[in-house]
Amino acid sequence: MGSITPSPPYWQTNIPPSSHTATCPNFLQNLSPKDISILSTPDPEYHILTWPSVRQIIDANRLDLFQRKPSDLRRYLEYCYTIKSQHGSVMRYILDVKLQWKEEEIAAGAKKVSFADENNLKVLLNDWPYGIDEKIVHLVVWTKFALEDDPETGDTREDVKREIDGWVDEVFGKRCGSENVCIFVFFPISAREIVIWFRNWRSLKSVHAVEHFHIMLYNPDPEFVKKVTKGDVPNQGSI
Secondary structure: OOOOOOOOOHHHOOOOOOOOOOOOHHOOOOOOOOHHHHHHHOHHHOEEEEEEHEEEEEHOOOHOOOOOOHHHHHHHHHHHHHHHHOOOOOOHHHHHHOOOOOOHHHHHHHOOOOOOOHHEEEEOOOOOOOEEOOOOOEEEEEOOOOEOOOOOOOOHHHHHHHHHHHHHHHHOOOOOOOOOOEEOOOEEEHHHEEEEEEEEOOHHOOOOEEEEEEEEOOOOOOHHHHOOOOOOOOOOOOO
């Protein structure tokens, strides 16, 4: 009988042998079983999420099923580790570098949900999107005001969902319809089928102190994305 080659440790997966280390790097220590399982998966075995799969996950409120491609997760964890060492916390980096907001601004606007004032929010590209179809654009909407949770369920309150839904329809639904994104799969896809939003449960948030929710657009006009994000570009390198 042939011998079975043992699987390499999770921290050696998806990197060349020349980069292997005998011990686990600091940025990959003390991880959750879920992250270790993802990191142990070779990239070729990872299945990219299609648009129908993304919609199904969000419709079922199974946000825990979103995950990054294994090699991207490794780079993301290293990136976060570096951010924490240089800025003290991910929240500090988000506030000071990405958003350039002062804590006093957030405190002042925290009491009332209001999308009317554009100074109360920023729409940016997700620097580290999940493992999704490359036609899907993943945005993050950061707000100075609080988006209250239902204390019993931990999910976003229904009245807050309605506020978000109305704003998403106004800003994205109308502009990502057939006039901007012409997608036909034997029939025209409506705006609501190419724009979806979700907000992570509190237990799944990687950044807790700055309110935010996510928007995904299927194959949108790049010029519209550039306009709504004010020219933002993903930053996966310099910190």
